[in-house]
Amino acid sequence: MAATLQVLPCLVRAPLRSLLWGTPVARRASGMALAEHARQLFESAVGAVQPGPMLQRALSLDPDGRQLKVRDRSFQLRQNLYLVGFGKAVLGMAAATEELLGQHLVQGVISVPKGIRAAMERAGKQEMLLKPHSRVQVFEGAENNLPDHDALRAALTIQQLAEGLTADDLLLVLISGGGSALLPAPIPPVTLEEKQMLTKLLAARGATIQELNTMRKALSQLKGGGLAQAAYPAQVVSLILSDVVGDPVEVIASGPTVASAHNVQDCLHILNRYGLRSALPRSVKTVLARADSDPRGPHTCGHVLNVIIGSNTLALAEAQKQAEVLGxxxxxxxxxxxxxxxxxxxxxxxxxxxxxxxxxxxxxxxxxxxxxxxxxxxxxxxxxxxxxxxxxxxxxxxxxxxxxxxxxxxxxxxxxxxxxxxxxxxxxxxxxxxxxxxxxxxxxxxxxxxxxxxxxxxxxxxxxxxxxxxxxxxxxxxxxxxxxxxxxxxxxxxxxxxxxxxxxxxxxxxxxxxxxxxxxxxx
Ligand SMILES: Nc1ncnc2c1ncn2[C@@H]1O[C@H](COP(=O)(O)OP(=O)(O)OP(=O)(O)O)[C@@H](O)[C@H]1O
Ligand SMILES: O=C(O)[C@H](O)CO
The missing domain is CATH 3.40.1480.10 (MOFRL domain)
Structure with a gap:
């Protein structure tokens, strides 16, 4: 998703209403009534997974505003709420969260695609934008869905916030697709450029998102449970909008709050499969060689609640309901x-x-x-x-x-x-x-x-x-x-x-x- 939305070049001459479904002549064409229904159902699918309604469904405050309920869990609120987020849909998710829980929010940091605020403003989507005096700091980066130095700065700020938390704090983590590129924190001596090169090569050779993110987790400080570990001993609640088939929390945005179940052998397997083992930079070999002998073992995530708040299944279920209404x-x-x-x-x-x-x-x-x-x-x-x-x-x-x-x-x-x-x-x-x-x-x-x-x-x-x-x-x-x-x-x-x-x-x-x-x- 490129973050900018320009004039619709092939339709500049058409009035706004017909931009959606064409001219009156085309409207009379075969299938036009079905087309109108198709548009309505597509919009209802998208409407079901809008940040506002999703977060309202996922979060509730008790009447005196001291307890936050997420699913069947309750969390005490006493000026101890922090927020971080990364992903293509996170700007609107953060705006909706601040709307609901703003009075408890101490500080937030989000990493979102370059140009997204301007694009949302142009599109008139005020509900997707943070208020002028928001406590949430916004970083824009990862142009063309590739990790860059802006995203790296965002990731380091997020890491710092997480590391400063105490056992009294509650960290809300907002996650959506595109989160991997927006939260790059390579384990030294791996550089951002090396990590970018490796993921690009794997993607170009047809690696699946599961394979790609297994590698990303092995080379990142924050993915594969690293962010949850950084926030320990604070309690962590991750609210996840799924962009992966089957909604696997360990894969979406490379599971920054889910302990990774992969080991170095899995990574070597993937590198062998795509003929990349011999071309690896020395830094990557060093990090992989160290991984299995890390005395701290894999990250632990017992203090985390991971919740899928939106998915393709939810979107289709709403469209299905509306289709039944249309007969x-x-x-x-x-x-x-x-x-x-x-x-x-x-x-x-x-x-x-x-x-x-x-x-x-x-x-x-x-x-x-x-x-x-x-x-x-x-x-x-x-x-x-x-x-x-x-x-x-x-x-x-x-x-x-x-x-x-x-x-x-x-x-x-x-x-x-x-x-x-x-x-x-x-x-x-x-x-x-x-x-x-x-x-x-x-x-x-x-x-x-x-x-x-x-x-x-x-x-x-x-x-x-x-x-x-x-x-x-x-x-x-x-x-x-x-x-x-x-x-x-x-x-x-x-x-x-x-x-x-x-x-x-x-x-x-x-x-x-x-x-x-x-x-x-x-x-
Ligand atoms: N000229 C083209 N014709 C058909 N498909 C294209 C073309 N150019 C790019 N694509 C496809 O578009 C996709 C990338 O676009 P986009 O950013 O919408 O998808 P994405 O990065 O998977 O993001 P998301 O999951 O958010 O939709 C890739 O699947 C790519 O193959
Ligand atoms: O960010 C990512 O890793 C992909 O969008 C899958 O969630």
Whole structure:
């Protein structure tokens, strides 16, 4: 998520209302009513994981304001409350926390992306901004999600605050995605540049976020429970907005308040897997060699309460509820969609075909081959929570409009130098897939959007498509295959019907991966 949000370049001529869903002409186009519902449901998903409501749900003060309740735990408040935070959504989380607990807050320090305050101001999101005389000091850094010297300064200030706490104090830690890059504190003699280089190399070779953060933890003073250790003997409560599939607290932002269960062997394994063992800087070898013989052993976190306060699951549950209100049979397929965007697109294309056939009539169903192929594709993703059979069964019984919801974070192997994001590329690819399969008398619409409101380095959050997409594109002389070959989905959608298929929300101030919505409505 780049922190700045500029004018929407492909739509500068359009009035504000039509920026969202296009011109009146486009509005009449096929699928426009479904598109309006898709936008509403996407917004309700994002709304459920806004910092304010999330923190109000997670925290409560007793009537005399002396006890803070978090889940089933109570903490005494007596001018002993401190706050630190790091992550893309932490500015709004800190503002909401100060709003709720300001009278008890002694001091706070947060590390947030460069330019985020200005972007929130431009977007008119006052609720995401701290008040003028806030007790929370803000550091902006980690441009392009890479740790830099500004983030390092923030991390050292956070460390100092934590180390100064006593057993009477309570430290609230606000954590969200992007927290790893915003809290760099390499163990000497490893330098910031060396750590940055290693994480960049691992990411470029396809390391997963779990692998990347295992390495980050091994080389950091604050990750893998280091921050909790620094705050000891104060009590620590971490409020975590998850941007990782399955909400693993030890992985999100590299688990600064969760004892690391990894050892040096795990790190060597990862380095071997990506052919990086021999290229390691001497400093990294030194730190890894020291780690297992550290007499203090791993960090202990018995004084910590880690709480997930927002996640993709929560966001989809709200969208599901709203879809039912709009009259859809709404079903959540998975909150763990991962895998190459091409395969994910193929899956959704085939799902529309198979589910669509079941919706209109079980006898005019799809071929055995199509059904088998759909299950084969699903099995390849190895999704822990996929409910394909249940969903297909429910669709067959639905007899009316259906909305299938999923969440996660597919990956794009970048080959071209075009402008796009994984949501727009997924939508474009699904548009192509939808045309490949005869769908029968069913209206279909697919939307993919990033819940942070910014898809890759573009101003859009995502896009929506209908099966007529290839025909619409051809009518405007747009060759979909060429745009896809250059990873140029944003340019494509800007040109298609004057940008009517792009989803614009502006920066949302939250981040729980992506949301995918597939609508099927018998004609
Ligand atoms: N031209 C492009 N076409 C398609 N995808 C792209 C393009 N350029 C970048 N991306 C994808 O965008 C993603 C990076 O953008 P973004 O900052 O939104 O994601 P992120 O860093 O994973 O953040 P978040 O998890 O907060 O969404 C990467 O997955 C990258 O592959
Ligand atoms: O910061 C990070 O480590 C990633 O966003 C995952 O939480």
């Amino acid at each position: 859809y049979r709404a079903l959540v397929l998975s909150t763990a969609m991962q895998g190459d965007v091409k395969n994910v697109a193929q899956f959704y294309g085939l799902l529309a075909r198979v589910a669509g056939a079941r919706l209109i009539s079980s006898t005019a169903g799809t071929s055995v081959e199509e059904d088998a192929k759909l299950h084969e594709l699903a099995a390849e993703f190895q999704l822990s929570d996929l409910k394909l059979e249940e969903v297909l069964k429910a669709v067959a019984e639905a007899r009316g409009p259906v909305c299938l919801l999923a969440g996660g974070e597919p990956t794009v192997q970048l080959q071209g130098s075009g402008k796009g994001g994984r949501n727009q590329e997924l939508a474009l690819r699904v548009g192509v897939e939808l045309e490949r399969w005869p769908l029968g008398p069913v209206d279909v619409l697919f939307l993919s959007g990033g819940t942070d409101g910014q898809d890759g380095p573009t101003e859009a959050a995502g896009a929506w498509v209908v099966p007529e997409l290839p025909i619409q594109a051809a009518a405007e002389g747009l060759d979909v295959a060429t745009f896809l070959a250059h990873n140029d989905s944003y340019t494509f959608f800007c040109r298609l019907q004057g940008g009517a298929h792009l989803l614009y929300t502006g920066l949302t101030g939250t981040n729980v991966m992506d949301a995918h919505l597939l609508f099927l409505r018998p004609q």
